Amino acid sequence: MHYTEYDTRLAVYAVLVDEQDRILLTWFNGGPRGLRPGWSLPGGGVDFDERLEDAVVREVYEETGYAVTVGPLLAEHHFSGRQESGRPFRSQRLLFAATITGGELGTVERDGTTDFARWVPRSDFPLTEHTAEIVQLAVERAWNPQI
Template sequence: MDNDRFCPACAAPLVEREEAGRMRPVCSKCGKIVFYDPKVAATCVVEREGRVLLVRRGNQPGYGLWSMPGGYVDRGEVVEEAAAREVVEETGLVVEVGRLVGLFSESGHPVVVAAFSATETGGALEAGPEALEVGFFDLDGLPEMAFPRDPLILRRWREMQGGG
Protein backbone atom coordinates (compact mmCIF):
# COMPACT_ATOMS: atom_id res chain seq x y z
CA MET A 1 0.00 0.00 0.00
CA ASP A 2 2.99 2.29 0.51
CA ASN A 3 5.28 2.78 -2.43
CA ASP A 4 7.67 5.62 -1.66
CA ARG A 5 11.10 4.57 -2.84
CA PHE A 6 13.25 7.46 -1.67
CA CYS A 7 13.89 9.17 1.65
CA PRO A 8 11.86 12.39 2.08
CA ALA A 9 14.81 13.91 4.00
CA CYS A 10 17.88 13.02 1.89
CA ALA A 11 16.46 11.25 -1.22
CA ALA A 12 18.53 8.10 -0.67
CA PRO A 13 16.75 4.76 -1.37
CA LEU A 14 14.45 3.40 1.33
CA VAL A 15 14.72 -0.17 2.61
CA GLU A 16 12.13 -2.20 4.56
CA ARG A 17 13.16 -2.96 8.13
CA GLU A 18 11.42 -3.78 11.37
CA GLU A 19 11.13 -0.58 13.42
CA ALA A 20 8.74 0.31 16.25
CA GLY A 21 7.00 -3.05 16.06
CA ARG A 22 6.46 -3.60 12.35
CA MET A 23 8.08 -3.50 8.93
CA ARG A 24 8.57 0.11 7.86
CA PRO A 25 10.52 1.98 5.19
CA VAL A 26 13.85 3.20 6.57
CA CYS A 27 16.39 5.36 4.81
CA SER A 28 19.48 3.41 3.79
CA LYS A 29 21.66 6.49 4.28
CA CYS A 30 20.39 8.74 7.09
CA GLY A 31 18.29 6.17 8.98
CA LYS A 32 15.06 8.17 8.92
CA ILE A 33 12.04 5.96 9.60
CA VAL A 34 9.02 6.74 7.45
CA PHE A 35 5.71 6.50 9.34
CA TYR A 36 2.59 6.46 7.20
CA ASP A 37 -0.46 8.15 8.71
CA PRO A 38 -4.01 7.06 7.90
CA LYS A 39 -5.89 9.01 5.27
CA VAL A 40 -9.12 10.58 6.45
CA ALA A 41 -12.15 10.64 4.20
CA ALA A 42 -15.62 12.00 4.94
CA THR A 43 -18.97 10.89 3.59
CA CYS A 44 -22.60 11.90 4.12
CA VAL A 45 -25.86 10.02 4.26
CA VAL A 46 -28.42 12.47 2.85
CA GLU A 47 -32.04 11.38 3.07
CA ARG A 48 -35.00 12.55 1.00
CA GLU A 49 -38.43 11.02 1.64
CA GLY A 50 -36.95 7.86 3.07
CA ARG A 51 -34.41 7.35 0.30
CA VAL A 52 -30.66 8.04 0.42
CA LEU A 53 -28.45 10.03 -1.92
CA LEU A 54 -25.96 7.98 -3.94
CA VAL A 55 -23.35 8.81 -6.56
CA ARG A 56 -22.27 6.56 -9.41
CA ARG A 57 -18.51 6.92 -9.30
CA GLY A 58 -16.56 8.33 -12.21
CA ASN A 59 -13.21 7.52 -10.56
CA GLN A 60 -11.30 4.46 -9.48
CA PRO A 61 -11.59 2.66 -7.16
CA GLY A 62 -15.11 1.52 -7.80
CA TYR A 63 -15.58 3.18 -11.20
CA GLY A 64 -19.19 2.78 -12.34
CA LEU A 65 -20.38 1.57 -8.94
CA TRP A 66 -22.41 3.52 -6.42
CA SER A 67 -21.50 5.06 -3.08
CA MET A 68 -22.48 7.90 -0.84
CA PRO A 69 -20.97 11.25 -1.80
CA GLY A 70 -17.63 11.78 -0.10
CA GLY A 71 -13.91 12.14 -0.47
CA TYR A 72 -10.63 12.95 1.19
CA VAL A 73 -10.31 15.57 3.87
CA ASP A 74 -7.57 18.08 3.13
CA ARG A 75 -4.96 18.63 5.83
CA GLY A 76 -6.18 21.53 7.95
CA GLU A 77 -9.78 21.24 6.74
CA VAL A 78 -12.63 20.79 9.23
CA VAL A 79 -13.94 17.26 8.65
CA GLU A 80 -17.61 18.28 8.60
CA GLU A 81 -16.83 21.02 6.08
CA ALA A 82 -15.04 18.50 3.87
CA ALA A 83 -18.08 16.23 4.05
CA ALA A 84 -20.41 19.05 2.97
CA ARG A 85 -17.98 20.18 0.26
CA GLU A 86 -17.87 16.71 -1.27
CA VAL A 87 -21.67 16.50 -1.35
CA VAL A 88 -22.08 19.77 -3.23
CA GLU A 89 -19.17 18.99 -5.59
CA GLU A 90 -20.52 15.57 -6.52
CA THR A 91 -24.29 16.10 -6.39
CA GLY A 92 -25.03 19.84 -6.48
CA LEU A 93 -26.91 19.64 -3.19
CA VAL A 94 -26.07 21.95 -0.30
CA VAL A 95 -26.29 20.14 3.02
CA GLU A 96 -26.00 20.80 6.70
CA VAL A 97 -23.85 18.12 8.29
CA GLY A 98 -25.38 16.56 11.38
CA ARG A 99 -24.55 13.64 13.63
CA LEU A 100 -21.60 11.33 13.21
CA VAL A 101 -22.84 7.93 12.03
CA GLY A 102 -19.47 6.36 12.81
CA LEU A 103 -15.83 5.91 11.89
CA PHE A 104 -15.13 3.10 9.46
CA SER A 105 -11.71 1.51 8.94
CA GLU A 106 -10.28 -1.84 7.87
CA SER A 107 -7.13 -3.69 8.89
CA GLY A 108 -4.33 -3.10 6.40
CA HIS A 109 -6.22 -0.31 4.65
CA PRO A 110 -5.01 3.31 4.84
CA VAL A 111 -8.38 5.06 4.74
CA VAL A 112 -10.48 6.00 7.78
CA VAL A 113 -13.95 7.17 6.77
CA ALA A 114 -15.98 9.53 8.95
CA ALA A 115 -19.65 9.10 7.99
CA PHE A 116 -22.18 11.78 8.89
CA SER A 117 -25.90 12.19 8.64
CA ALA A 118 -26.71 15.34 6.64
CA THR A 119 -29.79 17.36 5.74
CA GLU A 120 -30.52 19.08 2.43
CA THR A 121 -30.70 22.85 2.70
CA GLY A 122 -30.47 23.93 -0.96
CA GLY A 123 -28.90 23.42 -4.33
CA ALA A 124 -30.20 21.28 -7.18
CA LEU A 125 -29.45 17.64 -7.90
CA GLU A 126 -26.89 17.42 -10.69
CA ALA A 127 -23.95 15.03 -11.17
CA GLY A 128 -20.61 16.77 -10.66
CA PRO A 129 -17.52 16.25 -12.83
CA GLU A 130 -16.40 13.16 -10.88
CA ALA A 131 -19.83 11.53 -10.87
CA LEU A 132 -21.50 9.58 -13.69
CA GLU A 133 -25.00 9.79 -12.17
CA VAL A 134 -26.62 10.84 -8.93
CA GLY A 135 -29.91 9.77 -7.41
CA PHE A 136 -31.92 8.78 -4.36
CA PHE A 137 -32.41 5.09 -3.58
CA ASP A 138 -34.48 2.97 -1.23
CA LEU A 139 -32.32 1.13 1.28
CA ASP A 140 -34.12 -2.05 0.22
CA GLY A 141 -33.30 -1.50 -3.44
CA LEU A 142 -29.69 -0.36 -3.46
CA PRO A 143 -27.61 -0.58 -6.65
CA GLU A 144 -24.21 -2.31 -6.64
CA MET A 145 -22.11 -0.47 -4.07
CA ALA A 146 -18.43 0.40 -4.51
CA PHE A 147 -17.08 -0.38 -1.04
CA PRO A 148 -17.77 -3.09 1.54
CA ARG A 149 -18.21 -0.36 4.18
CA ASP A 150 -21.08 1.31 2.31
CA PRO A 151 -23.83 -1.12 3.42
CA LEU A 152 -22.40 -1.00 6.96
CA ILE A 153 -22.62 2.79 7.02
CA LEU A 154 -26.19 2.73 5.75
CA ARG A 155 -27.19 0.04 8.26
CA ARG A 156 -25.68 2.04 11.12
CA TRP A 157 -27.43 5.18 9.84
CA ARG A 158 -30.78 3.37 9.68
CA GLU A 159 -30.30 2.08 13.24
CA MET A 160 -29.67 5.67 14.36
CA GLN A 161 -32.90 6.83 12.71
CA GLY A 162 -34.82 4.07 14.48
CA GLY A 163 -33.20 4.74 17.82
CA GLY A 164 -33.83 8.49 17.61
Protein backbone atom coordinates in the same frame (compact mmCIF):
# COMPACT_ATOMS: atom_id res chain seq x y z
CA MET B 1 3.35 -0.26 13.16
CA HIS B 2 4.25 3.28 14.16
CA TYR B 3 2.25 6.09 12.49
CA THR B 4 5.39 7.42 10.76
CA GLU B 5 5.72 4.15 8.87
CA TYR B 6 2.50 4.45 6.86
CA ASP B 7 0.37 7.06 5.10
CA THR B 8 -3.16 7.97 6.10
CA ARG B 9 -6.05 9.10 3.92
CA LEU B 10 -8.81 10.79 5.90
CA ALA B 11 -12.19 10.86 4.18
CA VAL B 12 -15.67 12.02 5.18
CA TYR B 13 -19.07 11.04 3.80
CA ALA B 14 -22.65 12.22 4.17
CA VAL B 15 -25.57 9.94 4.90
CA LEU B 16 -28.63 11.60 3.37
CA VAL B 17 -32.04 9.95 3.69
CA ASP B 18 -35.27 11.51 2.48
CA GLU B 19 -38.92 11.21 3.54
CA GLN B 20 -39.53 8.66 0.76
CA ASP B 21 -37.22 6.15 2.49
CA ARG B 22 -34.38 6.64 -0.01
CA ILE B 23 -30.65 7.17 0.50
CA LEU B 24 -28.51 9.37 -1.74
CA LEU B 25 -25.68 7.46 -3.43
CA THR B 26 -22.99 8.44 -5.90
CA TRP B 27 -21.53 6.46 -8.79
CA PHE B 28 -17.74 6.14 -8.45
CA ASN B 29 -16.26 5.75 -11.95
CA GLY B 30 -13.02 4.04 -10.92
CA GLY B 31 -10.88 7.16 -11.12
CA PRO B 32 -7.46 7.57 -12.70
CA ARG B 33 -6.06 4.45 -10.98
CA GLY B 34 -8.68 2.25 -12.64
CA LEU B 35 -10.32 1.01 -9.47
CA ARG B 36 -13.58 -0.92 -9.66
CA PRO B 37 -16.56 1.36 -10.42
CA GLY B 38 -19.57 1.17 -8.13
CA TRP B 39 -21.92 2.86 -5.70
CA SER B 40 -20.59 4.96 -2.87
CA LEU B 41 -21.72 7.79 -0.62
CA PRO B 42 -21.30 11.50 -1.34
CA GLY B 43 -17.95 12.39 0.13
CA GLY B 44 -14.23 11.99 -0.20
CA GLY B 45 -10.84 13.11 0.96
CA VAL B 46 -10.33 15.85 3.50
CA ASP B 47 -7.92 18.54 2.29
CA PHE B 48 -4.94 19.49 4.45
CA ASP B 49 -6.04 21.75 7.32
CA GLU B 50 -9.74 21.50 6.29
CA ARG B 51 -12.39 21.08 8.98
CA LEU B 52 -14.23 17.75 8.72
CA GLU B 53 -17.63 19.45 8.47
CA ASP B 54 -16.37 21.79 5.74
CA ALA B 55 -15.08 18.79 3.78
CA VAL B 56 -18.49 17.08 4.01
CA VAL B 57 -20.25 20.24 2.75
CA ARG B 58 -17.75 20.68 -0.11
CA GLU B 59 -17.79 17.05 -1.21
CA VAL B 60 -21.58 16.74 -1.13
CA TYR B 61 -21.96 19.87 -3.24
CA GLU B 62 -19.35 18.73 -5.78
CA GLU B 63 -20.82 15.26 -6.14
CA THR B 64 -24.57 15.92 -5.81
CA GLY B 65 -25.26 19.63 -6.31
CA TYR B 66 -26.87 19.89 -2.86
CA ALA B 67 -26.00 22.26 -0.03
CA VAL B 68 -26.12 20.51 3.34
CA THR B 69 -25.76 21.02 7.04
CA VAL B 70 -23.74 18.39 8.82
CA GLY B 71 -25.20 16.43 11.69
CA PRO B 72 -23.72 13.93 14.11
CA LEU B 73 -21.13 11.28 13.40
CA LEU B 74 -22.95 8.03 12.58
CA ALA B 75 -20.10 5.61 12.04
CA GLU B 76 -16.44 5.15 11.27
CA HIS B 77 -14.78 2.64 9.00
CA HIS B 78 -11.22 1.96 7.99
CA PHE B 79 -9.19 -0.33 5.82
CA SER B 80 -5.51 -0.75 5.20
CA GLY B 81 -3.39 -1.87 2.29
CA ARG B 82 -0.33 -1.06 0.27
CA GLN B 83 0.17 1.70 -2.24
CA GLU B 84 1.69 1.07 -5.68
CA SER B 85 5.05 2.10 -4.17
CA GLY B 86 4.66 -0.66 -1.58
CA ARG B 87 4.30 1.78 1.31
CA PRO B 88 1.49 0.83 3.72
CA PHE B 89 -1.56 3.08 4.04
CA ARG B 90 -4.66 3.38 6.17
CA SER B 91 -7.88 4.84 4.85
CA GLN B 92 -9.95 6.29 7.70
CA ARG B 93 -13.57 7.12 6.83
CA LEU B 94 -16.11 9.02 8.91
CA LEU B 95 -19.83 8.95 8.07
CA PHE B 96 -21.94 11.93 9.15
CA ALA B 97 -25.67 12.45 9.07
CA ALA B 98 -26.55 15.45 6.91
CA THR B 99 -29.60 17.46 5.89
CA ILE B 100 -30.17 19.10 2.52
CA THR B 101 -30.66 22.87 2.79
CA GLY B 102 -30.62 23.84 -0.89
CA GLY B 103 -29.37 23.14 -4.38
CA GLU B 104 -30.57 20.62 -6.90
CA LEU B 105 -29.46 17.13 -7.84
CA GLY B 106 -26.60 17.17 -10.33
CA THR B 107 -22.87 16.51 -10.11
CA VAL B 108 -20.96 19.78 -10.47
CA GLU B 109 -17.37 18.51 -10.33
CA ARG B 110 -15.59 18.14 -13.65
CA ASP B 111 -13.12 15.36 -14.44
CA GLY B 112 -13.68 13.87 -10.99
CA THR B 113 -14.38 10.36 -9.79
CA THR B 114 -18.15 10.80 -9.45
CA ASP B 115 -20.25 10.49 -12.60
CA PHE B 116 -23.69 11.06 -11.05
CA ALA B 117 -25.76 10.83 -7.87
CA ARG B 118 -29.08 9.06 -7.44
CA TRP B 119 -31.68 8.56 -4.74
CA VAL B 120 -31.97 4.80 -4.10
CA PRO B 121 -34.99 3.30 -2.30
CA ARG B 122 -34.29 1.29 0.83
CA SER B 123 -36.22 -1.59 -0.74
CA ASP B 124 -33.57 -1.88 -3.52
CA PHE B 125 -30.92 -3.16 -1.10
CA PRO B 126 -28.80 -5.15 -1.53
CA LEU B 127 -27.86 -3.60 -4.86
CA THR B 128 -26.81 -5.75 -7.81
CA GLU B 129 -23.94 -3.44 -8.84
CA HIS B 130 -20.66 -3.27 -6.96
CA THR B 131 -21.19 -1.25 -3.78
CA ALA B 132 -18.61 0.18 -1.38
CA GLU B 133 -18.59 -1.27 2.14
CA ILE B 134 -19.45 2.12 3.61
CA VAL B 135 -22.81 2.08 1.80
CA GLN B 136 -23.98 -0.97 3.75
CA LEU B 137 -22.75 0.65 6.97
CA ALA B 138 -24.65 3.84 6.07
CA VAL B 139 -27.83 1.91 5.30
CA GLU B 140 -27.64 0.13 8.65
CA ARG B 141 -27.04 3.36 10.57
CA ALA B 142 -29.52 5.49 8.61
CA TRP B 143 -32.47 3.28 9.51
CA ASN B 144 -31.13 1.90 12.80
CA PRO B 145 -29.17 4.75 14.40
CA GLN B 146 -28.96 3.00 17.78
CA ILE B 147 -26.57 0.34 16.38
